[in-house]
Amino acid sequence: MDLGYQGKVAGITGAASSKGIGFAIARQMLQEGASVFLCDLKQEAVDAAVKELSAYGTVRGYAADVSGGQAVAAMFDRAMADFGKIDVFVSNAGIYPQCALMDMTAAQWDTVMGVNLRSVFLCAQNAYRCMKGRGGVLINAASYAAVLASAGSGAYAASKSAVYSLTKTLAAELAPYNIRVNGFIPGVIATGMTQGVIEAKEDSLVSQIALRRLGEPDDVARAVAFLASDAAGYITGTFVEISGGKLCVQNPDYAYQNRGNSNG
């Protein structure tokens, strides 16, 4: 299916880590024919990502902290100066600190909310100013933790639940401007963010997944590329879950233990 990315301009935050979801989304959209700008925290990482991704098409990179109002506005200004328009914007940057709520300082809480939630609001406002009159698509990274919280990452889960709600409100408020807003919910995707938790308990994580494997960044990138494309033109205000069927039932083992025993 031609997803219609030729001539489109797509921006992705948190896209400099070559093992991350944002990098995979950037590469996927470049391969589909879009021009891409990416942002990430560190200039060195941005430069390395731009160098690697240039093999796939036109790409620019800007170092920015997505939790800061001025930095986000400057990123959008630079993208408009470089490309003249923005068709798709993916708020992907996120952090996942492991800390029990009773041990967390207010400053740590604010940092999580700044990177994971405030950034989505700031990017949506800036994307709106660039897209109004022409239309566009916003995609926001939520998490499985948005729908099923987990102990030890309460601030992260709260931020992602708020992204879930924010995405729905944005979808309604931006619909009159022909701007679609959706989100994605990764399950357990093997990236730098999840490396520690995967090393600590891969078997138990996989046991919750119907398809019996961890996800790859490209699994997410392909779904996001579809969601942001014209092929998804009647989809707004919703989330696609890319989890291999994580916790789609309480007992995914049952299906494997009874494989071949069914008369159906």
Ligand code: NAP
């Ligand atoms: P990742 O590999 O850690 O990549 C996140 C990127 O965001 C990193 O390059 C990071 O830069 C950057 N970043 C962090 N703070 C930033 C800031 N203030 N401004 C700009 N960039 C910043 O994570 P990932 O696994 O690809 O996750 C991508 C998104 O999916 C996140 O929103 C995450 O919460 C969500 N998600 C992932 C999973 C999963 O299983 N991997 C599951 C559910 C949800 P540094 O490396 O310099 O910090």
